[in-house]
Amino acid sequence: MHEPAELFSEVEKVSPGFGRVLADHLNDYGELLAHVLMADLLRYVGSHLDAAEDSPAVRTEVQAILAVLDDGMVSGNDPTVNAIAVSFCEHIDTEPFFFRLRPLLELGLQRRIRSFNARLTSACS
Numbered sequence: 001m002h003e004p005a006e007l008f009s010e011v012e013k014v015s016p017g018f019g020r021v022l023a024d025h026l027n028d029y030g031e032l033l034a035h036v037l038m039a040d041l042l043r044y045v046g047s048h049l050d051a052a053e054d055s056p057a058v059r060t061e062v063q064a065i066l067a068v069l070d071d072g073m074v075s076g077n078d079p080t081v082n083a084i085a086v087s088f089c090e091h092i093d094t095e096p097f098f099f100r101l102r103p104l105l106e107l108g109l110q111r112r113i114r115s116f117n118a119r120l121t122s123a124c125s
Contacts, residue, residue, distance in 0.1 A: 002077045004034035014064035038087035046097040070106030
């Protein structure tokens with residue numbers, strides 16, 4: 001996967017319910033706006049975390065989405081990596097659901113979040 005469209009297609013494969021979010025996005029904007037849709041994906045993942053605690057199937061789905069994003073950090077082109085980094089990872093630790101999401105994050109996403117927080121801490125010092 002290299003392009004944002006390919007990444008979102010992979011997300012839809014592992015999480016068919018995201019197809020409705022993707023379809024609504026394309027209907028609303030007439031094109032794929034990677035950063036806007038990535039923010040929608042973050043909200044989508046967050047909305048599934050309560051169910052993931054009680055349902056192994058939903059937990060597996062959330063983990064599969066995160067694995068696709070992690071792979072996108074490695075194999076995506078610059079626009080794909082940028083959309084994940086900026087619109088999914090940055091400030092994710094301020095989301096009310098982050099404490100439930102954190103244990104599910106793949107290594108690449110964890111690194112991106114730590115890198116952002118380190119830069120932010122350095123800039124504020």
